Each structure stands twice: as structure tokens, then as C-alpha cells.
Amino acid sequence: MANHALLNNIDHKDLHxxxxxxxxxxxxxxxAVTFPAEFRDVQACYPIVFRKTTDGLGFEPVALFGFSEGENLFLEGDQWQAMYLPMMVERQPFLxxxxxxxxxxxxDLDSPRLSRTEGEAVFKPHGGSTPFLEQTNSLLAAIHQGLQQxxxxxxxxxxxxxxESFVLDVELDNGTQNRLVGFYTINEDRLAALDAAALAxxxxGGHLKSIYMVLASLSNLRSLIDRMNYRHG
Structure with a gap:
């Protein structure tokens, strides 16, 4: 369970x-949740798909790292094997x-990333912000601005x-069957059928570029399957 608190240089003066x-x-x-301003970087490494929000009333775009809960095919030990780390991953444990x-x-005070001795210091000895905290502040501002779009x-x-919803059935080289369900993608037939006024x-609105970024990202499903084959081979 997350334990969120407002960051301050008194209670958290020794935080790393x-x-x-x-x-x-x-x-x-x-x-991880992503947003249109980040699509260009995300689509170079990960498939971008959509899922229902937790309240079930809307949708949100996400970068896909695996095919099942708790599976990150880009994580090998202490190495994240992709050129780009999505912002919503990089920002942890800050909100x-x-x-x-x-x-x-x-x-998040319950985050395993927090320490009193290891890692990057959040505050200077006399209470000022460290370069790490200033960088984090810029990252969070970019996320906030991006989510507004x-x-x-x-x-x-x-x-x-x-x-449109989709189902992806994957048979690995070892014969095991896997299915990705509960996600949505762009209906390319409907997109192709739009008239000039709709496309304009x-x-x-700046949305057409984002749509094509999503479509381009789906080529990464093949590399995700290859990673899964390697891990389970």
C-alpha cells in the first residue's frame, strides 16, 4: 500500500x-502510463496500447513491457534493456x-527505493535542493504537462x-500458449475511412501524429515476443 507524503526538507532531510x-x-x-508528448520516444522501444481507467469510465495509453502482470521483459537483473526509460517509471518514488x-x-514513503544511506541525496546538508531533486522536479513538471494533453x-x-479492443494469442517456441487481453488499439480501417475534414x-488538434506514433509502435510487439521466447526458451 502506497504511503504518500508531501516532500519537505525537515522530515526528509536525510532521504536518499x-x-x-x-x-x-x-x-x-x-x-506504465504514457502520454502523447512522450509517444515519439516510447514508440522507438515499446508497444503503445490503451486500457480502461481504474474507474472503468475512460481510457489511458500505456507502454507495454510484458504480457502478464508482474512481467517486465526489458528487465534483466539490474539492467533495463531499452534505450528509453518511460517517465512514469523514471519518476519513482516521487509523485x-x-x-x-x-x-x-x-x-511514497513505502517505496523500496528510499534509503537513509544509499543512492542520490534529495536535500543538501543545510536543506537546499540537490541537483537530483531539481531534475526530478523538471521531470514531474513534464509529466504533469504531458498528462494534460x-x-x-x-x-x-x-x-x-x-x-477497438484486441486479443493477441502468442505461441512460444517451447509450445506454451499466452494471450494478451483487456487492451485496445487504433482501428486502422476506420482511420483509413475518415474523410478529409475529419483528418484535418x-x-x-495535433492528434494525427500521435495516432501514427501509436500505430508505428505496434511493430514492437514482435520484439516483445522475441524477448519472451528468449526468457522462456
Whole structure:
């Protein structure tokens, strides 16, 4: 269970953050939420798909790392084997807090990344922010700004009925069967059937580029299957 608190240089003056990768630090995750501003970097390494939000009322784009809960095929020991680390993974154990119009930095006090002796110091001895904390602040600001684009993007997809559910059945080289369910992708036939006015509207909103980034990312499903074959071979 997460234990969120507002970061401050009194209660957390000795806090350090372990930035090493590893399952013991929570990196054994199947996916991470992403957003249109990050799609260009994400699509170079991972499939981008959509899932229902936890309340079941909407959708959110995610970068896919594996085919089952707790499976990260990019994680080998303490190495994350991809050129790009998604922002929602990199930001751990920090979170964005909002107080009115002001953004705050929260921290998950139950995170295994926290230490009093190991890793990157969060505050200087006399209470100032370290370069690591300043970098984290910039990262969280970029995430917050990027997430603001997601509702408009999803609204456009739903307006033109471009989301469809899909099932991916995978038979590994060792004969085992695996199935990926519960996710959605872009319906390419509906996209191709859109008229010029609809395409112009999507382009004007900056959504057409994001759609094609999602479609391009699906080629990474093949490499994800190859990683799964290697791990279970």
C-alpha cells in the first residue's frame, strides 16, 4: 500500500533515492502510463496500447513491457534493456501533488527505493535542493504537462470511434500458449475511412501524429515476443 507524503526538507532531510533498476525496487511491472508528448520516444522501444481507467469510465495509453502482470521483459537483473526509460517509471518514488494551482512534490514513503544511506541525496546538508531533486522536479513538471494533453487526444479517438479492443494469442517456441487481453488499439480501417475534414480536424488538434506514433509502435510487439521466447526458451 502506497504511503504518500508531501516532500519537505525537515522530515526528509536525510532521504536518499536508489536509482538502480531491479525487481526489488518495483520495476517488475507489465506496463506504465504514457502520454502523447512522450509517444515519439516510447514508440522507438515499446508497444503503445490503451486500457480502461481504474474507474472503468475512460481510457489511458500505456507502454507495454510484458504480457502478464508482474512481467517486465526489458528487465534483466539490474539492467533495463531499452534505450528509453518511460517517465512514469523514471519518476519513482516521487509523485505530483496539487494544492489549488500549485504543484507539489509528494513521495511514497513505502517505496523500496528510499534509503537513509544509499543512492542520490534529495536535500543538501543545510536543506537546499540537490541537483537530483531539481531534475526530478523538471521531470514531474513534464509529466504533469504531458498528462494534460491526454483527455483531448482520447476524446478525439472516441469521437471518430477509432479505439477497438484486441486479443493477441502468442505461441512460444517451447509450445506454451499466452494471450494478451483487456487492451485496445487504433482501428486502422476506420482511420483509413475518415474523410478529409475529419483528418484535418485531427491534424489541427495535433492528434494525427500521435495516432501514427501509436500505430508505428505496434511493430514492437514482435520484439516483445522475441524477448519472451528468449526468457522462456
Amino acid at each position: 533515492v536508489i536509482t538502480q533498476r531491479g525487481a526489488e525496487y518495483g520495476d517488475n511491472q507489465m506496463l 505530483i501533488g496539487v494544492n489549488g494551482d500549485e504543484l507539489m512534490i509528494n513521495i 491526454t483527455p483531448d487526444f482520447l476524446a478525439a479517438l472516441l469521437q471518430y470511434e477509432l479505439l 480536424t485531427l491534424h489541427a
